[in-house]
Amino acid sequence: MDQNPPRSPSVTVADVACKAGVSKATAARVLGGYGTVSDHVRDAVTAAARALDYQPNELARSMTTGRSGTIGVVVGDIENPFFSLAMRGITDVARQTGFTVILINSGEDAATEKSAIRTLLAKRVDGLIVSPAKESDADHLREAARSGRPLVLLDRGSETLDIDTVIADxxxxxxxxxxxxxxxxxxxxxxxxxxxxxxxxxxxxxxxxxxxxxxxxxxxxxxxxxxxxxxxxxxxxxxxxxxxxxxxxxxxxxxxxxxxxxxxxxxxxxxxxxxxxxxxxxxxxxxxxxxxxxxxxxxxxxxxxxxxxxxxxVYGLGEAAAKLLVERLNGNTAKATRVVLKTEVVERASVAAAPT
Amino acid sequence: MDQNPPRSPSVTVADVACKAGVSKATAARVLGGYGTVSDHVRDAVTAAARALDYQPNELARSMTTGRSGTIGVVVGDIENPFFSLAMRGITDVARQTGFTVILINSGEDAATEKSAIRTLLAKRVDGLIVSPAKESDADHLREAARSGRPLVLLDRGSETLDIDTVIADxxxxxxxxxxxxxxxxxxxxxxxxxxxxxxxxxxxxxxxxxxxxxxxxxxxxxxxxxxxxxxxxxxxxxxxxxxxxxxxxxxxxxxxxxxxxxxxxxxxxxxxxxxxxxxxxxxxxxxxxxxxxxxxxxxxxxxxxxxxxxxxxVYGLGEAAAKLLVERLNGNTAKATRVVLKTEVVERASVAAAPT
DNA sequence: TCTCACATTGAGACCGGTCTCAAATTAAAA
DNA sequence: TTTTAATTTGAGACCGGTCTCAATGTGAGA
Missing domain, CATH: 3.40.50.2300 (Response regulator)
Structure with a gap:
């Protein structure tokens, strides 16, 4: 009776629309949560979607909206506790603001970093957080910044670059x-x-x-x-x-x-x-x-x-970078800022007067 | 003279085709690296692409091919050295095999994990690596496995689930x-x-x-x-x-x-x-x-x-999980396997005879 | 010289959503 | 009751690629 629905050809708005007896456009309005629909139709579409187990295709959505809901992060080495903690800060903010994170490890290698950024840009991330391995040749960073997608530099970044940066003092x-x-x-x-x-x-x-x-x-x-x-x-x-x-x-x-x-x-x-x-x-x-x-x-x-x-x-570094990026994504077009977070010396017992 | 090209409306295959004086289909063949094209035309298209600084839209490509070149990873807490090291193993394999990694932190919360998997599925990841917080209700895991996209469980996973798993002994x-x-x-x-x-x-x-x-x-x-x-x-x-x-x-x-x-x-x-x-x-x-x-x-x-x-x-755990997943992605349809990696006791000085 | 296989190209459908625009329906104002 | 405005809905274009299929061009073999 309740046989498994065929999964392979995934259900689309058109399928739902057909089942609900409305046009594709109307079904899309309900499913996409935009435009205005009568309560009666909304219920019908919602029911049909549930019955068919409709799963939206985020890719197709990104295609038209131009926003992928994704931010790309390039770090030197996620295994390093410094980066994993910063990453935690980034992912926490991302989740709260409805973004998803693509992570690429550069291995502190400039060439890998370059191709990583290219890959992320090709995947149409909405914005980038990069911890650049080398600051000397920053052409790829400038290019990324010029591509129109916001870029925030994490922990590193030279003064000469006119790019948002979050560092510690x-x-x-x-x-x-x-x-x-x-x-x-x-x-x-x-x-x-x-x-x-x-x-x-x-x-x-x-x-x-x-x-x-x-x-x-x-x-x-x-x-x-x-x-x-x-x-x-x-x-x-x-x-x-x-x-x-x-x-x-x-x-x-x-x-x-x-x-x-x-x-x-x-x-x-x-x-x-x-x-x-x-x-x-x-x-x-x-x-x-x-x-x-x-x-x-x-x-x-x-x-x-x-x-x-x-x-x-460290956590704050990631957090601040992500927050700054999200602000940019929400249209803040003020000129590039430089966030500097305070450090603190924790005195313990490994320091003493020099031996005479 | 060499004014910045207008970035906003990104250049598409159609633009390149137009500039190269060929049809969209032909330009796509060159740019996408499929089908057959004459050397003459290939050069023309390549030149046009370079001149226009064409950047392929991976999203659109995924749209038709159905493959996104992305694997989704859900871990409990990336800040934990265990996960960050496993993650390193995963990303290394992913990079070598041409995949990109989307990372979501579940915070060891079952509900978050559930929505994370839903999000990843919606973003049409090609496969999933999950370190499930709870094994008791694994409906979302079964559902993911049934969605047709391969799933590998990392470090955790019960015997009752018929899903690929990588654990230590x-x-x-x-x-x-x-x-x-x-x-x-x-x-x-x-x-x-x-x-x-x-x-x-x-x-x-x-x-x-x-x-x-x-x-x-x-x-x-x-x-x-x-x-x-x-x-x-x-x-x-x-x-x-x-x-x-x-x-x-x-x-x-x-x-x-x-x-x-x-x-x-x-x-x-x-x-x-x-x-x-x-x-x-x-x-x-x-x-x-x-x-x-x-x-x-x-x-x-x-x-x-x-x-x-x-x-x-730990690194091997992530590595093995990613390799297994990539195999599945390449069409290995053997029944679910269970990879068990060896552990090793490192004897140091914190263990001694019980006080009498 | 004619036929046929093969290489090359173009036109256009398609993926699964969003979104514009006009038509149809309904409610409010005159 | 008629006019006007607001609300709902549907048709179809569009995003930027891939891919099928038919049309054209080319060289080998008969």
Missing amino acids: DRHAAEGITRRLIALGHRRIAYITACDTPEHRFRTPADINTGSVRRRIEGFLDVCLEAGLEDMEDWVHVGAVTPEHTHRIATVMLKSSRRPTAVIASDSVIGLEVFKVCRELGLTIPNDLSLVSFHDADWTSVTTPPVTVVRQP | DRHAAEGITRRLIALGHRRIAYITACDTPEHRFRTPADINTGSVRRRIEGFLDVCLEAGLEDMEDWVHVGAVTPEHTHRIATVMLKSSRRPTAVIASDSVIGLEVFKVCRELGLTIPNDLSLVSFHDADWTSVTTPPVTVVRQP
Whole structure:
């Protein structure tokens, strides 16, 4: 009696209209929730739709309306807790505002990022949130922005680009912790980042393609200079792209006769690895080495000693980016803004006076 | 001279065809890469497309082909390292095979999950990967499976459902660590999970709606029973849904006069919280309490002592699910399979003999 | 030179919705 | 009761691709 309805050829508005005995246009009005229809007809169409188990085709709808109800997100690595938390912020806002999220991992590779954006644009996303791997060649970003679909840059993005951006006040945070370390007597302070340069060596902040990191290093170097410390560029280590790389870099650095008395890790993955190397090398924190890490990862409070971190509003970063994007989607055409969220230093026990 | 081309009305095959002086059909053949065209015409169309900066509309293409090149993924919480790592596995496979991923967070809520699946189906995803929050009412899963679009269940999924599933051998892992704890003299062994029951109390594994966790608890209880330990159901704690909840549960449990001598944490977030509570309460691991956690989170090797964990092939779980789905998409119509990946116990220093 | 198979092209239907416009119906105003 | 305005409805174009089918052109074989 109640045999399974044939699923393959999905039911369309036309089918519903036919069953309800009205025109396609009228059925579409009821199903699409637009225009005006009499109560009598509405009931009939609704009943027919239910009977046929009508499922709207969002694709067809997007086709005519031009809006897909989708936002595209390109991040470096969703596996990184930083991005997964930011992603949570984005998806939460998206869900609340009725959008759906397409996620693409760039693997921090500029070429992949480029094709990702092209793919998303082809899929007609309504807007984009991108955490650009490299800022040097940003043509694809400009192009995306020019395509008419709003674009928001997340955590990164250079000052020269006239594009909406949401970042944390990394520079200020770096200045703060650097000052603190110097006040405690540290003179040999290392900074380790995943960002790499062509020669795998650091010369000047301009080498750094990632805005957030560049700003931190600028802050670090400026405060050092203020305090009379020179050539601190030599203490900046780049290329800690994987835990293995970090391990190698940290080991060489900490085994050196002129090893640093303090280390600033540019993210929690690096911080964790430095912590491990210290243990391997028998260095005690904070007596032999002070450690500060960016990103308040969950584990940082539970080590011995717990590590002092820069707490970034990561969820808020994603949330703000998504909100800004949705505003644009709703027609806000004010000129590009730059949202800067506050960071906070969480003092724990991995920082102490420099050994004498 | 080279003024910006008007972007708003995007260029279509018709525009390109017109410029190239051929019919729409022919231009579409070149642009879409199907049918046969003469070299002469191909060059003309390609040139016209380049001149006009033609960008194909993937939406329109999906409309007629019926394939969107998209797979939908529904997970409990992308912020959880477990899911973010699995997600990495999924996106990697998707990219390699030319698919794009739409991500929706269910927040482990059955209703949200239901509407998420509906949304994805409406957007005409080619296939679905879902990590179902509850297995009790799986009507929406059956419906999705019946819609003709392939569905793969990730990490969870009951035996009764005739749907492709990728899981880890949780039961085996739980049996192993329980045996080990019992062999070390532990008799009071607690199991803490985020899964909740209506009465917030545990009676029988059938109460547990999440397959992976249910299988673990079954393994745990079976081994206990084998060893002659009875009423171990009382030692299973449910409802550790947030760190705050976990903190409360662990505190009450560990302050009790008949406190456990060993704890099994069902995921790394819970494990971390138990670790914190021990520290607050002045309990030393492993002398006062042995701790084992599921999920080899990065921090577990760096605490004092490092914690013994069950290493699940999380990335592999996502990878396998995506590969299975892609196979289905390519026409594999064999009957539903169940992929079970091996786990591995990583012995560290948080487990010792039970205090006498 | 004529026939036939095959390669190339164009016209137009189609996917499943939205939306414009005019016709038909109904209610309100004169 | 007639005029005018407002409300409902249907017919059909449209979005931007794909794809079928028939028409045309070309070279090989008879």
